[in-house]
Amino acid sequence: MTELVHRNVEDGVATVTLDSPRNRNALSARLLADLDAHLRAALADDAVRVIVLTGTGPVFCSGADLKEQRDPDSAPVTASMPDVLTMIWESPKPVVCRLNGTARAGGIGLVTACDFAIAPDTATFAFSEVRLGVVPAMIAVPVLRRVNPRAAAEYFMTGEVFDAAKAVEIGLLNRAVPEDELDSAVRHYTGMLVKGGPEALAITKNLLRELPGVEFAEGLRRMADLSAERFTSAEGQEGIAAFMEKRPPRWVPC
Numbered sequence: 001m002t003e004l005v006h007r008n009v010e011d012g013v014a015t016v017t018l019d020s021p022r023n024r025n026a027l028s029a030r031l032l033a034d035l036d037a038h039l040r041a042a043l044a045d046d047a048v049r050v051i052v053l054t055g056t057g058p059v060f061c062s063g064a065d066l067k068e069q070r071d072p073d074s075a076p077v078t079a080s081m082p083d084v085l086t087m088i089w090e091s092p093k094p095v096v097c098r099l100n101g102t103a104r105a106g107g108i109g110l111v112t113a114c115d116f117a118i119a120p121d122t123a124t125f126a127f128s129e130v131r132l133g134v135v136p137a138m139i140a141v142p143v144l145r146r147v148n149p150r151a152a153a154e155y156f157m158t159g160e161v162f163d164a165a166k167a168v169e170i171g172l173l174n175r176a177v178p179e180d181e182l183d184s185a186v187r188h189y190t191g192m193l194v195k196g197g198p199e200a201l202a203i204t205k206n207l208l209r210e211l212p213g214v215e216f217a218e219g220l221r222r223m224a225d226l227s228a229e230r231f232t233s234a235e236g237q238e239g240i241a242a243f244m245e246k247r248p249p250r251w252v253p254c
Helices: 029-044 066-070 081-090 106-113 137-143 149-158 164-169 179-193 198-213 216-232 234-244
Strands: 005-010 013-018 050-055 059-061 095-098 102-104 116-120 124-126 175-177
Touching (some): 005 029, 029 050, 050 059, 081 137, 095 179, 116 164, 124 164, 175 179, 198 234, 216 234
Parallel strands (some): 013 050, 050 095, 059 102, 095 116
Antiparallel strands (some): 005 013
């Protein structure tokens, strides 16, 4: 059976591609299982420093597979949307979403679980769930951590389509660029990310998630301890030595 997700590794970057254009890369049981497997493989591969999530065709991801939702016994479920969203959100390796096009509903959940998101300026977005009589439930968890609350309320409740410029404005995307600049924009991010220490990047991701909820004085105490620990760590010492010796650190892919 043909895989609905593919993975390619080059120069420390694993590109994981949704490849089910016939149904607009809908989140079928098969696609979720393949996506789960390829994400796990990328996370386990020491040669991979950064993960890029993208798709084929004019649509990045259209959300849930509605045909399967009408017949939930039509395909065995081996991986769940919560599992995939959690894996992306908690990944110690940075995840960059390269939107090849439009995203809808659950597809936007994948976008917001990633650390960075870049889309062509022609892409459109919509939380279409309420118009089907359902709710943007699971995806609300990452979306509400990225998107302006007023905007989230507006688009969750109206289902209105909005463009890439608005997606940047409300915090859904980092950048919207002309289609012919998409790959160079993604390389801009991945090229910078592979220069960071793997441990430092993983810890910084965790810091960004947890620190805003910590009381101010307690946060300073914890961060002072963390700063001292990282300066004396093997990775920190290698980074300092590389800077002083004017060479790339050992973790930068050749």
